[in-house]
Amino acid sequence: MSHTYDVVIVGGGPAGIASAIEAKALGLTKVLMIEKGENHSQTIRKFYKDSKRVDKDYKGIVVELKGSVDFEDGTKESTLDYFDALLDNENIDTLFNLEVEKITKEKDVFRVTTSNVDYVAKNVIIAIGTMGKPNKPDYKTPSSLRDKVNFNINKSSEGEDVLVVGGGNSAIEYAIDLAQTNNVTLAYRKEKFTRVNDTNKKMLYEYSAEYGLEIKMNTDITSLEDENERPKVHFNDESYTVYDRVIYAIGGTAPVDFLKSSGVTFDENEKAILDKNFESETKGLYLAGDIAVRKGGSIAFALSHAYHIIAHITK
Ligand SMILES: Cc1cc2nc3c(=O)[nH]c(=O)nc-3n(C[C@H](O)[C@H](O)[C@H](O)COP(=O)(O)OP(=O)(O)OC[C@H]3O[C@@H](n4cnc5c(N)ncnc54)[C@H](O)[C@@H]3O)c2cc1C
Structure with missing residues (x-):
């Protein structure tokens, strides 16, 4: 059994990193973290804009942190540096560029x-987040527009007419970030923003006044068309506008098939069945971070899950 890990952690975002750190801190010696990206924290790297403010009490929700991993307000860069240092200082055994395809329970152990x-491994923590699979609209995107229809702002350049779709903090931060150098419209299907923190809300209205950021509430998109290689967007009030770029920030979805085939069971609302320690009905198989909550996750929640799971494993 010398090659049997105490715990294999699938995913190297905040939940995975914190699980590895807590595992070491609470005395587990054979710990392995497997990350499919070329570096840790792919959601932070790909979906946060450069210099983004990172709030510990994300969306105003205060999470009391226990355990060895502390976390404070900062920026995208300081957060990545912090997680870099944790992995380096604690000498965590990590494999990058490696995707976990299946988890199978064989008697008392798991084959990853x-x-x-x-x-x-004796225990497995699935900490794969949900942003590997960003939510996409129901209507079709013409394949000729793939470069102009995005799920983060990395491809944007200055002077573009941009439509940002969504009503959460990510959508608002994208719109604010682009508004100084682009002609930005934010479209949200509801009549009010309900999941947005006060700072973002305040900045949105300031930028609307100062930079002409247009806010379209109660607005749904019905279809996208290619008009001379630019997205022509049809709205539910039967109007349309041609943009240079459309950016969707409408969250992400759990890869349910992967979870089911790994032994995670779901209730009638397609919610993973987990106990108070985030353990699934397959004993020894845990879910941590965004994948455990599906909606409304945060870095602090991810750290807190990690602590509780490792405390339960080592009890
Ligand atoms: C634009 C944006 C802004 C945000 N701002 C904030 C903020 O200010 N404050 C805050 O607290 N939260 C913020 N959040 C939320 C926060 O980023 C998440 O709650 C947090 O990243 C969740 O951590 P996680 O470890 O559960 O998942 P993730 O960070 O998504 O990490 C999952 C990791 O698993 C890897 N992975 C996936 N599948 C596999 C596989 N099969 N095999 C191996 N590896 C795999 C991925 O590559 C990824 O690195 C923001 C989110 C977004 C999208």
């Missing part, structure tokens, strides 16, 4: 199958 090698 990757594209390369299988790993055997």
